[in-house]
Amino acid sequence: MENFIFKSGTRIVFGKDAENTVGDHISKFSRKVLIHYGGEYLKEFGILDRVIQSLEKNDIEYTVLEGVVPNPRLSLVYEGIKICKEEDIDFVLAIGGGSAIDSSKAIALGAKYDGDVWDFYSGKAVPKMALKVGTVLTIPGSGSEMSESSIITNEEKNLKCGIDCELIVPEFSILNPEMCYTIPPYLMSCGIADILSHLFERYFTPTKSSILSDHLLEGAMKAVLEVGPRIKKEPKNYDNCSEIMWLATVSHNGMLDAGRISDWASHRIEHEISALYDITHGAGMAIVFPAWMKYVKEENMERFEQLATRVFGITDKKDKEELVDRGIACVEEFFKSLGLKTRLAEAGVPIDRFEEMALKAIGDSGYIGKFKQLTEDDIFEILKLAI
Amino acid sequence: MENFIFKSGTRIVFGKDAENTVGDHISKFSRKVLIHYGGEYLKEFGILDRVIQSLEKNDIEYTVLEGVVPNPRLSLVYEGIKICKEEDIDFVLAIGGGSAIDSSKAIALGAKYDGDVWDFYSGKAVPKMALKVGTVLTIPGSGSEMSESSIITNEEKNLKCGIDCELIVPEFSILNPEMCYTIPPYLMSCGIADILSHLFERYFTPTKSSILSDHLLEGAMKAVLEVGPRIKKEPKNYDNCSEIMWLATVSHNGMLDAGRISDWASHRIEHEISALYDITHGAGMAIVFPAWMKYVKEENMERFEQLATRVFGITDKKDKEELVDRGIACVEEFFKSLGLKTRLAEAGVPIDRFEEMALKAIGDSGYIGKFKQLTEDDIFEILKLAI
Numbered sequence: 052m053e054n055f056i057f058k059s060g061t062r063i064v065f066g067k068d069a070e071n072t073v074g075d076h077i078s079k080f081s082r083k084v085l086i087h088y089g090g091e092y093l094k095e096f097g098i099l100d101r102v103i104q105s106l107e108k109n110d111i112e113y114t115v116l117e118g119v120v121p122n123p124r125l126s127l128v129y130e131g132i133k134i135c136k137e138e139d140i141d142f143v144l145a146i147g148g149g150s151a152i153d154s155s156k157a158i159a160l161g162a163k164y165d166g167d168v169w170d171f172y173s174g175k176a177v178p179k180m181a182l183k184v185g186t187v188l189t190i191p192g193s194g195s196e197m198s199e200s201s202i203i204t205n206e207e208k209n210l211k212c213g214i215d216c217e218l219i220v221p222e223f224s225i226l227n228p229e230m231c232y233t234i235p236p237y238l239m240s241c242g243i244a245d246i247l248s249h250l251f252e253r254y255f256t257p258t259k260s261s262i263l264s265d266h267l268l269e270g271a272m273k274a275v276l277e278v279g280p281r282i283k284k285e286p287k288n289y290d291n292c293s294e295i296m297w298l299a300t301v302s303h304n305g306m307l308d309a310g311r312i313s314d315w316a317s318h319r320i321e322h323e324i325s326a327l328y329d330i331t332h333g334a335g336m337a338i339v340f341p342a343w344m345k346y347v348k349e350e351n352m353e354r355f356e357q358l359a360t361r362v363f364g365i366t367d368k369k370d371k372e373e374l375v376d377r378g379i380a381c382v383e384e385f386f387k388s389l390g391l392k393t394r395l396a397e398a399g400v401p402i403d404r405f406e407e408m409a410l411k412a413i414g415d416s417g418y419i420g421k422f423k424q425l426t427e428d429d430i431f432e433i434l435k436l437a438i
Numbered sequence: 439m440e441n442f443i444f445k446s447g448t449r450i451v452f453g454k455d456a457e458n459t460v461g462d463h464i465s466k467f468s469r470k471v472l473i474h475y476g477g478e479y480l481k482e483f484g485i486l487d488r489v490i491q492s493l494e495k496n497d498i499e500y501t502v503l504e505g506v507v508p509n510p511r512l513s514l515v516y517e518g519i520k521i522c523k524e525e526d527i528d529f530v531l532a533i534g535g536g537s538a539i540d541s542s543k544a545i546a547l548g549a550k551y552d553g554d555v556w557d558f559y560s561g562k563a564v565p566k567m568a569l570k571v572g573t574v575l576t577i578p579g580s581g582s583e584m585s586e587s588s589i590i591t592n593e594e595k596n597l598k599c600g601i602d603c604e605l606i607v608p609e610f611s612i613l614n615p616e617m618c619y620t621i622p623p624y625l626m627s628c629g630i631a632d633i634l635s636h637l638f639e640r641y642f643t644p645t646k647s648s649i650l651s652d653h654l655l656e657g658a659m660k661a662v663l664e665v666g667p668r669i670k671k672e673p674k675n676y677d678n679c680s681e682i683m684w685l686a687t688v689s690h691n692g693m694l695d696a697g698r699i700s701d702w703a704s705h706r707i708e709h710e711i712s713a714l715y716d717i718t719h720g721a722g723m724a725i726v727f728p729a730w731m732k733y734v735k736e737e738n739m740e741r742f743e744q745l746a747t748r749v750f751g752i753t754d755k756k757d758k759e760e761l762v763d764r765g766i767a768c769v770e771e772f773f774k775s776l777g778l779k780t781r782l783a784e785a786g787v788p789i790d791r792f793e794e795m796a797l798k799a800i801g802d803s804g805y806i807g808k809f810k811q812l813t814e815d816d817i818f819e820i821l822k823l824a825i
Binding site for chain 1: 439440441442443444445446447448449450451452453454456615646647649650653654656657658660661664665677680681684685688693696697
């Protein structure tokens with residue numbers, strides 16, 4: 052096992068009507084907050100009203116900044132930072148999924164910094180302070196509600212960059228499974244694909260000793276495979292929604308993979324696709340992962356065998372190669388069963404900018420990935436396999 | 439799934455030589471600490487010296503209170519409280535396993551309370567403040583290094599009582615797997631039994647929807663079954679020790695069972711045995727659990743079937759009853775394979791105080807357990823099954 056430091060300080064408040072307590076939780080930290088969100092559905096379903104009522108009950112002042120979109124934009128982050136500085140706001144409350152939360156985290160960082168917040172995302176500066184952040188999660192998938200990550204799209208430069216930083220771990224996150232009832236089926240499928248991709252990134256590791264974390268990650272994957280079809284069939288079943296909401300959080304809060312090195316090449320490749328073509332992140336992951344698996348499998352066939360047997364329960368294949376390929380096929384079939392595309396062509400992504408994406412993906416380091424180090428050429432080949 | 443609130447704020451610092459950083463971690467909280475521990479081996483193996491060096495490097499003053507024993511005693515807790523109050527100490531650093539940590543947590547509670555600290559354990563009062571606690575873990579098993587629990591033995595009254603309270607969750611815990619090299623094989627086996635018992639308590643639940651937590655708990659159990667024999671064979675293998683150390687923490691920090699109700703009857707029964715006969719807690723659990731399983735299995739045969747098939751991989755039993763019994767037999771065999779006794783008689787526990795133990799176990803509520811509510815009579819029968 053690798054050395055590690057693990058801390059996950061977010062208070063998770065899970066259950067029906069939990070959003071009505073948001074004011075109580077904020078009141079421990081702040082009297083003046085920025086409410087930050089995207090979708091109109093928050094008004095439509097009364098979620099925003101309930102949150103505001105809870106703030107007012109606790110005499111907490113608030114300013115609202117709406118307009119978050121998937122692949123959240125830097126321009127809106129700048130707007131949020133300006134409001135926080137001008138109005139002396141010290142807490143950002145995100146309502147929504149990964150986009151609203153990541154945008155809120157960026158605002159929290161920028162509000163305590165004199166320079167350009169993009170410096171943190173481009174690696175030019177390291178954050179020293181941030182406003183506190185809390186979340187009311189409405190779309191499971193990103194895991195941002197309990198993570199130290201934020202990913203922002205710089206729309207001027209066509210760049211999508213992320214940062215990991217303990218300062219932006221949310222103080223609390225409110226998880227009411229009933230929020231899932233408002234999610235369109237396609238977005239829910241994207242969320243499920245995102246969850247599974249977070250588990251895959253951790254599963255494919257160069258770390259040799261990983262008995263416990265293998266079993267935990269496999270357990271979480273099996274839960275995804277079990278809950279996915281259920282939620283497709285009964286999207287407004289409370290128990291199904293509970294399972295998927297907590298799965299999303301657990302899969303990305305760092306505990307299942309403590310002590311092992313994760314890969315993250317597939318995420319980097321997907322970021323380049325969605326930076327150019329603005330497709331939903333989870334939808335992109337369903338395309339990239341099968342292709343990545345096909346390309347890297349020979350790096351460690353035993354790992355792919357273990358996935359095939361322990362997670363997909365394949366027992367009737369004697370031939371190693373056949374077993375591995377059947378496992379990868381199961382991954383692709385699962386994404387398809389959620390109604391997702393698994394090829395770039397199906398998603399309307401043309402083939403003419405692969406070189407550009409590959410070059411941007413490797414960044415300054417010259418390679419990405421830890422399970423197998425991928426060069427620009429490797430990424431190009433993976434994109435070709437994804438056509 | 440059940441509603442829940444989850445927070446686990448302990449910073450885990452995991453890896454070789456991690457204890458040399460203890461001073462850096464304390465310096466964020468305190469300049470004056472009580473070092474609290476038991477075993478002489480801490481001096482012998484230089485662990486205490488290394489901790490003290492790290493404190494001195496950070497100009498942190500310290501007072502030492504040694505003498506913790508398994509089933510930690512209230513009298514020593516009183517002594518620690520007195521020292522903290524007299525010397526104006528604001529941080530308790532535990533070095534050791536569950537006993538040293540639980541004792542330190544009790545001292546932390548008592549040092550900020552004018553009454554008798556036992557009030558908290560007897561349920562007469564609820565703590566409002568506590569000193570901060572940190573740990574250097576040397577024996578995995580109890581999970582106390584990341585939990586909100588503390589269990590203390592009141593030796594005058596022959597009582598062993600526990601408290602759960604967020605105030606005593608350690609600020610940090612240092613986990614260096616090499617510490618396991620100093621543990622006598624029998625104590626390591628007791629620790630492994632304790633870990634498995636923490637997973638069983640959570641696994642046997644009345645909660646209906648538990649897809650994710652079932653898979654995670656089963657994953658952790660499979661890891662115990664895999665690592666247990668390895669560590670018995672190679673007790674000084676770093677990877678084996680890493681796995682068991684992190685397993686102990688993960689199994690008891692509340693994340694694997696968030697959203698489900700746990701049982702805990704077996705722990706209550708064991709506490710009565712060790713309060714009277716002072717046997718090591720994990721050794722007691724290896725005796726109580728097989729008996730408890732035999733007695734309660736009819737409450738939910740499907741759950742026991744799931745344990746038998748998913749965890750022990752039993753596939754050759756067609757008959758439900760036979761499958762369940764085989765699963766329970768596997769549990770007992772695993773404990774035996776660790777060199778532990780699985781019967782009271784083998785452990786030298788006489789049969790003449792079963793009624794007294796049963797009565798004390800149910801306490802004021804009149805019953806224990808959630809998977810199946812157990813009365814005094816039920817506990818008596820379970821103890822008989824354990825002879």
